[in-house]
Amino acid sequence: MIDINLILNETEKVKQALAKKGCFADLSEIIQLDGERKALIRRTDALKAERNAASAMVPKLKKEGKDVSEIIARTRMIGEEIAAGDKKLSIVAEKLSDLVSRLPNLPDDDLLPGEKENNKVIKVFGTKPEFDGYKPLDHVSLCAKSGLIDYERGTKLSGAGHWIYRGKGAQLEWALLNFFISEHLSDGYEFILPPLALGYDCGYGSGQFPKFVEEVYWVENAEESDRKKMKFMLPTAETALVNLYAGEILKEADLPKKLFAYTPCFRKEAGSYRAEERGMIRGHQFNKVEMVQITTPDKSKEAFEELVNKACSLMEKLGLHFRLSKLAAGDCSASMARTYDIEVWIPSMGIYKEVSSVSNANDYQARRNGTRYKDANGKNTFVHTLNGSGLATSRVFPALVEQYQQPGGSIIVPEVLRKWTGFDKI
């Protein structure tokens, strides 16, 4: 949620920033509605003050045996006016908050405008693996060959976009998660296992709703139109973590909060790239460890660097070839002011695929869900929220088996995972 005062006071600046993200919303309607809202508040508040004063006199006059019917008649009329004013106010206020809440976050000043074509590779880690004298297999074949993943029975149980980790595949998957978890623990992050089905407010508070209400799985009777009372399966643990302190006022001394969670993530991924993205590149359910920091505005740049470094460090320790990209304004998701993607090399596809997205929402999410802290001057201030995958296994797994494959389709297990897998080769 963008600060309404910023829209009022620096309209042009906001307009230009939104344009960088490809949003050309009409701000004048917002400004006009806010004026209306304030005028209505002034009027009804004055009426309420009048009614309060008049009502307060009633018991005194009654005691003195005076006739109060005139006062009561008048305050009744005032009451009707107040009711009408309040009704109008709530309509205006709701319209206003709906418009403002649909605006995406303002991108940081240093971002290029536009979409993917303006993303910039910042750094490349490692080199593409060489496959001397043999043709490397894609991860689907590799996994099938070693029985790591059971695609057929996955779709049998739950349809397209679902797979089953089996045997050593399950062990490798779990080893990755254990590795990520142990790294975050040693960096002093708090381990969170949140509910997987969340209420509407979490979706709104993270900035994913109302935009993505159709992209998540709703748990309770889907016919029901009132989604605000329903639960949905979380599409990422970010949705839970950034709402952990919603509505609370934290102490500055307790910040930053450094959290991470392991959850499966559930996404409809309707109408997507199935043919191109075989195997587990894009599924309806995948495992992810998500990092979140909740911090003061002055520390948020620092926190962002930390999260980017952490994500890169995980990839480096796995020994995978990947690159780090800075996204253009339009390619950042709506809630985010800045995003860096970590993309891993998938040899069979000949492209880099996202394994982690590290983002800073600034105070956009905090404004939506009401997470604040009391600063040194005793003023309540919105926190900054940051999140980053650390990491999503559904992309790491295929990259790993492809990059570590040997002639004949065997796979070397990266050193750091061996204490979790218990084997060094598949």
Next chain:
RNA sequence: GGAGAAAUACCCAAGUGGCUCAAGGGGCUCCCCUGCUAAGGGAGUAGUGUGGAUAAUACUGCAGCGAGGGUUCGAAUCCCUCUUUCUCCGCCA
């Protein structure tokens, strides 16, 4: 899933229509007295949101007693819906 009870500030808690713009404790902050592993006296302590007016965190209106509605001139108090917690019953692949 059913029945009953509850929700007031940092904590405990009074309060069944105006005398509560929420009593009283505890805790915390400040002051005084005493003087040192004590004790006593006094003052302060409703955050927050949202308007107005500001140099201002000074001042002021409104809202606010779990949330949202309703009744009323007036609601913490009466009514309805919801949420959460507790107790009991049921269910438990």
